[in-house]
Amino acid sequence: MTPAPLVRYPLAEWILARSRRGGPFARGWLGQPYAYLVGPAANEFVFAHDDHFSQHEAMKALIPVDGPTSVVVSDPPEHARRRALVRPGLHHKQVVGYVDIMARTAAEALDSVVAEEAFDAYALFRAAIRRSTMRCLFGERVAAHADDVGDALQPLIELAGLMPQLIGVHERLNTPRWRRAMAARATLDRFVLGEIDRLATQPEQQESQVLSVLVHGRDGTGSGLTRAEVRDQVVTLIAAGYETTSAAMGWALYGLGGRPDALALARDEVRSVVGDGPVTAEHLTHLRWVNATISEALRLYPPASISARWVKRELTFAGHRIAPGTMIVYSPYATHRSPEVFADPGVFRPERWLEDRKPGPGEYVPFGGGAHRCLGSTMATTELVVMLATLLARGGYRLEPQRVRATGMTSMRPRDGVRIRLTDVVPHSWPGDSAAG
Known part of the structure; x- marks a missing residue:
């Protein structure tokens, strides 16, 4: 079987092509000065100079969704205070305690699937990850409204997916959108x-x-979050937690489905490690092929394919002066698809993560870096491993004939879903597995 065609994201491809022609630095103009920084050294430079940037100015397109006090759009000193109060629930030890909830939610979602019938796996896992995230972070009472929350978030996510300049136009004109x-x-x-x-x-x-x-909660100074701040952090955790994670899940299914040899190895490993019961926290480190598949999906299809920083203090990169008011754009996608960084960069090859070579600084940055590195990275990768392993524990799958395309500004996701068909479904002896087995 021929591997699934490589999906390209036009805007990030343009940045990648520009860097190949002119090197790691380029200038542009789109209503304001832009600087495009590409490559491992550029990524490290951006992450090391957080104090030169305004996150609020760079990410204000997210304010309609997340709110003006979200940790994602916060500048110092508020950023550190808010981050410290959000971090405990996303700590590794806390996330390990969520694995049973993640596995149960994945199983419930898969109960709606009939073996040998095609379905949109991206859509199914998008809803499952939203419910799982809300269950883990906010409890069953809040998660019972997961679908309603998703319906309310969708118009906001679609708005935030526009170019920032267009969002301002919609606001000024008070358009139907x-x-x-x-x-x-x-x-x-x-x-x-x-x-x-x-x-x-x-x-x-x-x-x-x-x-x-x-x-x-209170920080070391006795300060807590206001009602508005709590609202913004809750919405941020829900929206970012499922939108970017579900995008990565879609790409993992697509990439692995295009590599039936790797899929068979991953499935055999899951059956050997997990058996006929649910995925547990003890299984995670032994699922090497599943972990490698997730790492490869995040390399080739990082949800945050491009990101930005707004310069508030002058700095210099590679001999180029970058003035205040410039929007710096860096691209994990462009770095990850560079042949100078990864061999055969356009090939979905999970086995590269089973080899001895580990990425150097700035080479693998699906979650960003520096003071604004994604707080939910451990939660996201754990949820992805659990969801994929739960699927593979039921059997294999194959991709349906389809054209998969990328869309989205804030998260690169499969535009029309990823359709698959379960094969060789095996029965399980644990609750939540009746329909497909």
Whole structure:
């Protein structure tokens, strides 16, 4: 079987092509000065100079979704304070405790699938990851509304997926798209703020340590988050937690489905390690092929294919002066697909992660770096491994004939889904596996 065709993202491909012609630095103009920095050294340079940038200016397109106080759009000193109060729920030890919830949620989603019938696996796991994220971080009561929250978030995510300049146009003209997004935000806020207020007045009813910490937590100075700040962190964790993770899941399924030899090895490994029970935390480090598949999906299809920093203090890179007011754009996608960084960069090859060579500084950056490195990286990779392993524990799959294309500014995702068909489904002896088995 021929490997699945490599999917390209036009904007990141343009940045990659430009770097091949002119090196790691280039200038541009799109309503303001831009500087394009590409490659491992450029990535390390960006991450080492957080104090020269305004995250708020660079990421303000996310404000309609995440809110103005989100940790994702915060500058110092508020960023460090908010990050410190969000971090505990995403710590490795905490995430290990979520594995059973992740596995159960994946199994429930797969119960709707009938063996040998085609389905959109990206859409199925997108909903499952949203529900799993909400269960893990905020408890069953909040997760019961996962589909409603997803419906409310969708117009906001679609708005944030536009070029930042276009978002401002929609706001100024109060277009139907802007009005739909703001109505959706009002619906979302009624639910989220209602849950915050309930927990603030009835702390004994809390189901989630994460939500409790956000509402009641204090930092070393005794400062906590305001009601508005809690709202923004909750929405950020939900939106970022499932939107980017589900995108990576879609690409992992697509890439692995195009490598039936690697898929067979990954499936055999899962059956050997997991057996006929659920995936547990003890299994994770032994699922080498599954972990390698996720790493390769994040290399070839990093959800944040491009990212930006807005310069507030002058700096110099590779002899080039970068003035305040410049928007720096760096691209994990361009770095990861560079032949100077990875051999055969356009080939989906999980086995590269089973070899001795490890990426050097700045070479593998799917979660960014520096002070703004993604807080949820451990949560995301764990959820991806658990979801993929749960699927492979049921059997193999094959890709349906289709054309898969990339879309999205804030996260590169499969535009029309990824359709697969389960094969060789095996029965399991644990709850939540009846329909497909």
